[in-house]
Amino acid sequence: MEIIRSLSVYAIPAVFLVILSTGLYRNVKVYDVFVDGAREGITTIIRILPPLVGLLVAIGVFRASGALDMLIYAVKPVASLLGIPSEAMPLVFLRPISGSASLALVSDIIKTYGPDSFVGRVVSTMMGSTETIFYTLTIYFGSAGIKNIRYTLIAALFADAVSVIVSVWICTLVFG
């Protein structure tokens, strides 16, 4: 598992190196283009702020009332059957439905249990390894005018389930 740990260490430096040297090689004004691109980051953040306010308030209310603890307690049997920490279970359901809602939930879980806790690492891995299935399918099939999506949803949810199971498994293996 040393390999996976060193992959994590070298990934970002490698990306910097490859992107910057390709840019320079192709005569791109690297700094100017960087600044222009960075401006796009501000737009992205401004776009996610309103949904984040709405969703973090909903999660905050849900957690403070004790409802979240009740939900976590209720799904405990299913979670332990699958070997998933029950604190991560709400994310399993929310992730395919909404990207911003799962972003809010992940940040709430990480704040509550700590980023370096086992649950914190598992939800980080889950968040990074899956996509918002329902949203993507709606946009793409909708744009092409497809009504009958056949087996797409089943196959996508199957891949999602695999990523959940593997997330827990690999975090146990790497971080123990």
Add this chain to the structure above:
Amino acid sequence: MLNYIWFGMIIIGFVIGIMNGRIETVTKAAIDSAQKAVELSIGLLGIMCLWTGLMGIAEKSGLVQYIARIVRPILRFLFPDIPKKHPALGAVVMNLVANFLGLGNAATPLGLKAMSEMQKLNTTKNTATDAMCMFLVLNTSAIQLIPATVIAIRQTSNSSNPTEVIGTIWVASACATIAGIVAVKLFMASAKERVR
């Protein structure tokens, strides 16, 4: 769907809060969370700008096109129904590479173009083709090179090592992608069997 979930969480939260006698805590949580959303967004701002800036260079330098050229042969195997020179394949490849690099803004228009090109090859206009199903399953399970948002959240919560999850994310999404491909291929095979 999110409308109902959002509504449900808030209403259930307040009702259970009243039942548990925690209504003041719940009210305080609502107001604090709004504040926290702003703090989180500001915390994400720096790394987001860093990342989109870096990806801007990748786009301008032709790195995206270069990677697309390398992975094209692999994608021929995944999309046997798309003719070799058809523009649909190009759009599919570019979308998947843009997704891989985390170029969200560039990926969506490319994906929509890929869908409309594949629709031109479709003989049953309101039913998805095998190529479309494969494309969307790849799109929803695809690997991301650097999961920037997750790293940013971990960093704002003072993780001692925000990037330590990159490796585990790669393993989990690689397994998901393989599982998705196998599932689609199996469905494809059984659909062809039924036609016969």
